[in-house]
Amino acid sequence: MNSAELPAELNNLAMSEAARPLLDKVIAHVRDFCDPAYEEYERLGQTRTDRFSYAPGQLEILGDLKARAKKEGLWNFFLPNADTGEGLSNLDYAYIAFELGKNPLASETLNCSAPDTGNMEVLERVGTQEQKERWLKPLLNGEIRSAFAMTEPDVASSDARNISTTAVLESGEWVINGEKYYISGAGDPRCKIMIVMVKTSPEAETFRQQSQILVPIDTPGVEIVGPMHVFGQDHAPHGHMHIRFTNVRVPEENILWGEGRGFEISQLRLGPGRIHHCMRSIGSAEKALDMMIARGLSREAFGRKIIDLGKNMETISRARIEIEACRLMVLKAARAMDVLGNKEARVWVSMIKAMVPEKACKIIDEAMQMHGATGLSQWTDLPDMYMKQRTIRLADGPDEVHHAVVARAERKAFEASNTRRQIVAKRSQNHVFEGP
Amino acid sequence: MNSAELPAELNNLAMSEAARPLLDKVIAHVRDFCDPAYEEYERLGQTRTDRFSYAPGQLEILGDLKARAKKEGLWNFFLPNADTGEGLSNLDYAYIAFELGKNPLASETLNCSAPDTGNMEVLERVGTQEQKERWLKPLLNGEIRSAFAMTEPDVASSDARNISTTAVLESGEWVINGEKYYISGAGDPRCKIMIVMVKTSPEAETFRQQSQILVPIDTPGVEIVGPMHVFGQDHAPHGHMHIRFTNVRVPEENILWGEGRGFEISQLRLGPGRIHHCMRSIGSAEKALDMMIARGLSREAFGRKIIDLGKNMETISRARIEIEACRLMVLKAARAMDVLGNKEARVWVSMIKAMVPEKACKIIDEAMQMHGATGLSQWTDLPDMYMKQRTIRLADGPDEVHHAVVARAERKAFEASNTRRQIVAKRSQNHVFEGP
């Protein structure tokens, strides 16, 4: 953990020359195309009768943006070192993802939206040729969408060992029974495939009991009970669905990477997923900061601009400082994934997952406060931004779990370092200076 | 401000003997009748097609609860020292209001819900006999509901001098033009009357320019543009409405207390309204604390009950401490209103308005975190509770305005106190102990 002992290049957080023009293109894409389109997209959405559908015109808007992005070469950036030859380094991608956080449609228009990115990375890394052909290909093309079914309503899922949905092998088929919730994206009519975390091997050692299995969403026995809400919102049509599995049967070969490797796959997927969240969190915090300045400059009360009242200028300063610190930490975590690999970089990923959404929430909350009642209303994006960031403090592991990862790593590093232990021992030894 | 200089009785925060049986009745009313009814009420609400209406059965549930409360003598507690003989002291009412915070229907069933309480108090204090007959009577009977139209979308309304909706006297009628938003309760089909803050006298001295006028909601020219959202919720059918006034005409005698007395009336109404909010905030925080303990005891992760993990026990302790501190502060502010009067108690009211909802938000947020994803969902009341408390940090004056009131009072008290100034002068004088 002590930076001094890590390779110096870890701290080279500069974007590569090659990526710079892509970033410029992305900025233009978001500003010139996603931003105007979003307004229309939202308006159309309000005409739906079935919330878990798209209104006429909505998918066309998305389709146009995706086609444009693809043509510009802005596609599938999220996937580093892929056989397919696509993708940027995590570090370069980070710069781009900051920008994607500023518009709710932007990620999808570049085929870089969760949970597809994680699912595609898993399929690319551990999928069989058949699995790739059947599912990875249309995902990489942006033709279908996917979901990842992990969390369960009846157990503390932050401890993945608690997962209790079962899959039993019967006559060449996995038979799945159980209940999952907050399955993001499963409400989208375009969602065709789920990766489901299940317990296959209850007798195995603790971390070999779980597996991940591909389950087409239209498999009989898959029942979408309803949408889970977030602060009363259903986030339709994407949705965070409550799903019941009753004797759901899929072929034996739908298992990913083999029985009992569920935890291993999680390690693989969660790094990138988490880091992408944090990158977008920063984009969102930047946007909140801009909004608070704009609002502060546009209104007056008690004879001064609102920005000049009370602690508002200090709030702005603190927001800027925290954003820059978060940005550098995210870049560092991305760089760590590039240089050290996903596994070694895990503690850096946990650091930013525990740090960034919490700070983004605070900044957005302050922006709301500076807006007065309008800050809570549908006239700004702030409430959506807040609810999104608040959710991320629980998604992919609550803050507490990530703090535990960081603290355990720190403790181990301390115990493993003779230098650190000796220096402290010397320095905090009792009775040293006891004098008259 | 210095407690030592205030009457000792200010610190007698005990509920009166007389009120105790009422409190017991209220507790039973909420637990035995409101809680079960709320579930059914919510279920029925989901069948509405027009959100700003009541589903068949909903008003009957409310009506039954109100009838029951009235019969038990649990009615109009909020109005101290009224000619009508109704009402408890603010202090006694506070104890009851804590309980009302635990169920969303409870306040209304006792005819103690905002903004009617403030409107009734204003009418009772400054209304003419005709105004009382026409509007106060049905309000006190719980037959109609009301709204208070103050905040405007185009100015920083935290500085009430910015209010720009105009009322001009023409041939015995006030002609009103302007725009208001976040007019809570104006979405309810039972809402019949609004008190509207308007600028009547732009040439008068600063704090004599505004007046308050009674405007029946069905007056021509009153256009309900739509509901303002709070975190995406419309809070239908109550609603926080966006209202446009276009050449709205009401009789000259609809003015309250006379031209230019708008600010005076506000002083009157905002004390009780704010203190009631804070009382209910504490009830809400208590409920969040109970929920976090219950959740922490009901689940396990990493080999221990969730309540025993990490900082959770300390979070519970801090919540309990802050709740008790907030409770005593609210009781003190209520007592100050009883002993010193609304005007002198103003700084105590600002203290709790700036303190209590902020702390309630924090406690509810921690309860959400301890619940995991469920804490954000419709399966608990926590998101509604959070959004409610977050809103109160802006309603009736943002925290910042109340901090300004407190700080200015403190500064004045310091400047006015020879004792305080002299002691400090002596103690912090430079150069005193400069030694060899």
Next chain:
Amino acid sequence: MNSAELPAELNNLAMSEAARPLLDKVIAHVRDFCDPAYEEYERLGQTRTDRFSYAPGQLEILGDLKARAKKEGLWNFFLPNADTGEGLSNLDYAYIAFELGKNPLASETLNCSAPDTGNMEVLERVGTQEQKERWLKPLLNGEIRSAFAMTEPDVASSDARNISTTAVLESGEWVINGEKYYISGAGDPRCKIMIVMVKTSPEAETFRQQSQILVPIDTPGVEIVGPMHVFGQDHAPHGHMHIRFTNVRVPEENILWGEGRGFEISQLRLGPGRIHHCMRSIGSAEKALDMMIARGLSREAFGRKIIDLGKNMETISRARIEIEACRLMVLKAARAMDVLGNKEARVWVSMIKAMVPEKACKIIDEAMQMHGATGLSQWTDLPDMYMKQRTIRLADGPDEVHHAVVARAERKAFEASNTRRQIVAKRSQNHVFEGP
């Protein structure tokens, strides 16, 4: 814990009529006599060569103040319900103790300073007639001073079961061996007697292993190794001494209340001691608030008074709010001790011990910041005030231990309350509102 279930009188926090004139006298005593005397007292102190002594004139100043106080009837207020007929209720004493926090000499001039107060209360409650005659009498007269030797350098003393200093009965004498540190007051040449916490009965059940024994400080084998510092200060001549006990022999009858009752006595003593700390903490925070206002009004920068810059006014408001909340909580804890008894009031005492010094530290720290460099210097009392309050966050149990007491009580109360458990169960039950 739930206030609604406690006796209403618990919330009567008003000072008694009888105590009011005493408070006025104390205020005058501190302002008119202690404050001027303190300056001279400090100046004299700088002439000492042996820091653990008094300079000529210092004890005379103290003696005069004590004589004056005694004559005015301001003496031994701390001891409620004593056979000696002295003492105020905890509640009345609290009002007086707030004032004592404003001057470093004040407590001692009223014979109300730690650790004597705790020692006197213990002797009064459980001492034998001989013990009272020998030690309590001169203490009550302010003729000698005393210490309480509990904390040990080599174990985590926050868990009192860790105490390892031993006392073995040999031929009618307790033979004591071990090491104690941070023994406050043991540096004072007037300190004659210590109450020492020892392990006498290692075979007994956990909470019956410890005893408390009276040890005259001049007993052979008592070695004062040196003063423990607090932020580099030795707090001479009072001092926080490091003491080694080597075969220290005292008569068998020096034990207090009998073998194995050490924990019971601690319960008794720590309530009042802790609450007195907190009362004085509030006086200290009040003083810091006055100083920050005075400083903010006296200097200008960037064209405005410092008090008007940035968040300073909000800092003042938050300080006032927290002080009032802390004051009410301390009054409530004092009242709880009066009404419920020390044992039942324990959780209230832990609440304020965990709450008040932490908030006082924050307020004093902010006052330092508003003073610029002078705030850290010997030209103000602020650094001393900070260090004192910071120390109290560790003395008599660190914050963490008190939070644990509060949280455990809260958890038990929740588990014991059918009402609380049922209401939560109903309200947070999963799957309730799952809709179509």
Next chain:
Amino acid sequence: MNSAELPAELNNLAMSEAARPLLDKVIAHVRDFCDPAYEEYERLGQTRTDRFSYAPGQLEILGDLKARAKKEGLWNFFLPNADTGEGLSNLDYAYIAFELGKNPLASETLNCSAPDTGNMEVLERVGTQEQKERWLKPLLNGEIRSAFAMTEPDVASSDARNISTTAVLESGEWVINGEKYYISGAGDPRCKIMIVMVKTSPEAETFRQQSQILVPIDTPGVEIVGPMHVFGQDHAPHGHMHIRFTNVRVPEENILWGEGRGFEISQLRLGPGRIHHCMRSIGSAEKALDMMIARGLSREAFGRKIIDLGKNMETISRARIEIEACRLMVLKAARAMDVLGNKEARVWVSMIKAMVPEKACKIIDEAMQMHGATGLSQWTDLPDMYMKQRTIRLADGPDEVHHAVVARAERKAFEASNTRRQIVAKRSQNHVFEGP
């Protein structure tokens, strides 16, 4: 401010290959020589009779360490791009300065201690040949020490325009009158020269009224009134002196860079000085983190290691995260100074000055708490570390001034950026989604 618009190389925070072996040497120097020497050095210091002197042996210890460092090439690292050919880039120096923060002697042994570094940089940049020969040369050789006299006791010096010490030109000499305090290093008997900020041109425009003048400390009329304390410590022999200037006369040519350039010089000096403080702050926070882990692992209470109790593990995680974030921010500020120059980098410097010491204080405070009473004692370095970091929150500009710099820059950047303004305008425009 928006990273996307800045040169990519700004984010290359990797230490240069060339500097790596120097860093390794410095680590070894601190660990193998400074750490053992410090203990002896402290012990000797306690034998002094005159606190503002060195005990026999102390200067020899320092001299040996300095000679050793010089021989190893570890000398004058702080001075980038100097004519003398010495010095590292700010970025490379930052890595080294982190290590210097871990031992109180380390900086001086490399001739890198404040305030000499700032004084040397100023002399190197704007000194005349004579000034360099007379003062810079012995400073660079570590033969003498120096001070910078800026802050005044009677004005809010955070606004440098308030500086009121005057210098009037009379017959070829500057005649200086006024009072300065907290002049760090002026207590050291080796301190020979001061740079004094004075008002020379009260009629000039605001930022041209001040000048900086070289004043040998033994000039007649320079009176060292006494040491200013920090939390009661005099930090002897270094000291923070209170100095009175009474008709102090120095030759006209002692002015630096010309009359009225005082502010310009300040801009120059304060960047590096502030960044060096922050680098060492991080070293100090790292040390506190190590100490808290060591303590947590070494003691048990309530049946578990202290590190496993309550929130301690989360505290460790948060400390690690904040340290890494601070480290990256400091590296970024150093890099900004290298790439953009001191002036353009100013906002980055203010960001870290406002961020890092505040967070270091918090981490050290938590380490104290985890140590129990020992954490406040002379048995650990923690109190010294805390007081040092707390002081830095006021030295070289209080946090508030730096937040103001950051906020003003942010506001200007927003106002200057069409893109930012337009995007926000579009996004937060009222009335957009007003629906049916």
